[in-house]
Amino acid sequence: MPAWSEEATVVARNLKKSYGDFEAVKGVDFEVYRGECFGFLGPNGAGKTTTMKMIYGVAIPTGGELKVVGLDITERERDVKRRIGVVPQENNLDDDLEVRENLLVYGRYFDLPKKVILQRVEELLDFVQLTDKAESEVEHLSGGMKRRLLIARALVNDPDLIILDEPTTGLDPQARHLVWDRLRELAAQGKTLILTTHYMEEAARLCNRLVIMEGGRIISEGSPQELIERHVSPQVLEFRAPTETLERLSPLVQDEADAVEQTDGALLAYTADADTLLEKVRSAGVAVENTAYRQTDLEDVFLRLTGRSLND
Amino acid sequence: MKTYVRFPNARGSFRVWQREFTIFGKYWKTLTFPNFIEPLLYLAAMGLGLGAFIQRGGINGQSYIQYIAPGLLAANAMFAASFESTFNTFVKLKIDQIFDAIVTTPVNAEDVVAGEYLWAGTRAAVYGTGFLAVLTIIGFIFLPNQLLISSWWALLIPLFLFLVGVMFSVMGTLFTSLIRRIDLYAYYFTLVVTPMFLFSGIFFPVTRFPAPVPQIAWITPLYHAVNVCRDLANGPTLGTLADLAWVVIFTAILALIPIQIMRRRLIS
Numbered sequence: 001m002p003a004w005s006e007e008a009t010v011v012a013r014n015l016k017k018s019y020g021d022f023e024a025v026k027g028v029d030f031e032v033y034r035g036e037c038f039g040f041l042g043p044n045g046a047g048k049t050t051t052m053k054m055i056y057g058v059a060i061p062t063g064g065e066l067k068v069v070g071l072d073i074t075e076r077e078r079d080v081k082r083r084i085g086v087v088p089q090e091n092n093l094d095d096d097l098e099v100r101e102n103l104l105v106y107g108r109y110f111d112l113p114k115k116v117i118l119q120r121v122e123e124l125l126d127f128v129q130l131t132d133k134a135e136s137e138v139e140h141l142s143g144g145m146k147r148r149l150l151i152a153r154a155l156v157n158d159p160d161l162i163i164l165d166e167p168t169t170g171l172d173p174q175a176r177h178l179v180w181d182r183l184r185e186l187a188a189q190g191k192t193l194i195l196t197t198h199y200m201e202e203a204a205r206l207c208n209r210l211v212i213m214e215g216g217r218i219i220s221e222g223s224p225q226e227l228i229e230r231h232v233s234p235q236v237l238e239f240r241a242p243t244e245t246l247e248r249l250s251p252l253v254q255d256e257a258d259a260v261e262q263t264d265g266a267l268l269a270y271t272a273d274a275d276t277l278l279e280k281v282r283s284a285g286v287a288v289e290n291t292a293y294r295q296t297d298l299e300d301v302f303l304r305l306t307g308r309s310l311n312d
Numbered sequence: 313m314k315t316y317v318r319f320p321n322a323r324g325s326f327r328v329w330q331r332e333f334t335i336f337g338k339y340w341k342t343l344t345f346p347n348f349i350e351p352l353l354y355l356a357a358m359g360l361g362l363g364a365f366i367q368r369g370g371i372n373g374q375s376y377i378q379y380i381a382p383g384l385l386a387a388n389a390m391f392a393a394s395f396e397s398t399f400n401t402f403v404k405l406k407i408d409q410i411f412d413a414i415v416t417t418p419v420n421a422e423d424v425v426a427g428e429y430l431w432a433g434t435r436a437a438v439y440g441t442g443f444l445a446v447l448t449i450i451g452f453i454f455l456p457n458q459l460l461i462s463s464w465w466a467l468l469i470p471l472f473l474f475l476v477g478v479m480f481s482v483m484g485t486l487f488t489s490l491i492r493r494i495d496l497y498a499y500y501f502t503l504v505v506t507p508m509f510l511f512s513g514i515f516f517p518v519t520r521f522p523a524p525v526p527q528i529a530w531i532t533p534l535y536h537a538v539n540v541c542r543d544l545a546n547g548p549t550l551g552t553l554a555d556l557a558w559v560v561i562f563t564a565i566l567a568l569i570p571i572q573i574m575r576r577r578l579i580s
Binding site: 096101 | 413
């Protein structure tokens with residue numbers, strides 16, 4: 001039984017976006033339901049940010065349909081933007097304004113009554129633990145504080161839908177955990193969250209459902225657990241040895257494992273039964289210096305689907 | 313996808329104007345000072361310095377300092393609005409990405425541009441009011457026989473300078489909307505702003521030169537702004553309305569163009 005309702009907050013049908021001859025998004029279909037946390041994963045250039053931008057109205061689709069909070073984004077852009085909150089990938093806080101002023105001025109863009117803004121700003125400063133910094137200049141904040149302020153700013157209009165483009169990129173582990181806590185709390189309040197991330201751990205921890213994009217298309221969709229079950233075996237053995245040893249090991253592992261990947265200095269064997277596989281390798285008498293066993297995770301899925309080569 | 317002309321919304325434009333006003337409220341003391349001093353320097357150097365060498369009788373029966381003072385009001389408005397709509401707008405557009413943050417709210421890109429026009433007009437009017445007050449006082453104290461501002465119509469000058477500010481903001485924003493690099497403003501200031509400052513009838517009457525000098529002056533916006541300021545300072549005529557109409561029509565025709573181009577830069 002899903003925790004979210006079946007009512008769709010975002011519906012995309014064959015959604016496309018081209019810049020001149022370049023097709024950034026080549027026809028994607030997805031639905032985001034009310035109250036869920038929905039993730040977009042994919043290598044750089046996969047079309048994640050472009051899709052986000054279409055959802056919050058700063059990129060105009062060149063094909064297909066897109067409904068956000070039940071409204072057509074191209075026809076009702078102001079009404080859509082009134083009900084969403086956006087945490088952009090790059091910091092675009094107002095450096096001419098102090099921390100509190102950033103929120104006050106932003107609240108005015110939504111035509112909220114002054115009383116409502118004043119009260120909400122104090123609540124939000126508390127929510128993101130910046131009350132002590134309310135009178136600080138933005139440029140004196142740490143990266144983590146700036147990101148929290150961006151999150152507070154995105155909440156100033158009490159949005160139904162919050163869109164976060166790489167919310168924890170560049171943050172240290174403490175700052176990242178604090179952001180995760182806040183996002184989980186928002187989800188618990190029933191907000192719909194859409195986020196992009198490069199961190200599989202983040203996606204696995206936060207997202208109810210996610211899609212993996214590559215080359216402007218969605219190549220897989222499901223809950224983190226579903227994706228792992230669908231694309232990789234539950235366990236993985238990592239053999240580390242000189243290349244010639246791995247060469248000898250390879251045919252044996254190929255026969256036994258569900259899938260094998262060879263990288264520089266390591267052989268990854270995906271299997272449902274790691275013990276048996278390890279026993280066979282040992283009995284074959286191949287000397288492997290270093291063997292690691294672990295459960296497969298979303299990162300394995302991601303690398304399996306999008307490859308190990310660089311995408312820049 | 314259909315494309316059509318976008319119009320700004322008053323409420324959204326006001327919110328953008330309000331942001332600028334909030335920031336101005338914090339920093340006005342440091343912001344205002346240079347804009348205030350610069351026209352006084354011109355007035356001293358040209359009006360008193362050069363003016364001392366200009367024959368008695370001056371221009372059109374006025375002393376030289378009387379002649380140039382109202383024109384400097386118009387030039388001051390042009391400089392204030394030009395800096396606002398070039399360097400300042402460029403920073404908000406490309407460096408600080410202030411506009412990117414605003415357009416994800418119910419305030420649209422077209423409101424951002426219109427709000428910036430209005431702010432440039434406001435800034436021009438605020439500076440102009442201060443400078444006008446100084447000119448009036450200087451006249452009363454030091455030049456009682458040749459007041460720099462001699463007509464009650466001068467009370468309308470701040471309002472007119474607002475319009476002049478909007479006009480030069482539209483021009484500056486048009487240039488900003490077309491360039492990718494901040495150093496290209498050297499072209500705008502050297503080839504557009506400075507020539508207008510020198511040849512729009514502030515320092516000498518261009519109409520007394522042979523063709524095509526008066527004709528060239530007629531097509532420059534500052535020329536008409538200078539005429540209106542001078543007329544309001546000394547008492548207007550029917551001809552003032554023609555210059556005013558030129559400013560209004562020119563601004564109205566041009567205003568929507570930067571809005572469309574800037575929207576395409578902010579919304580892809």
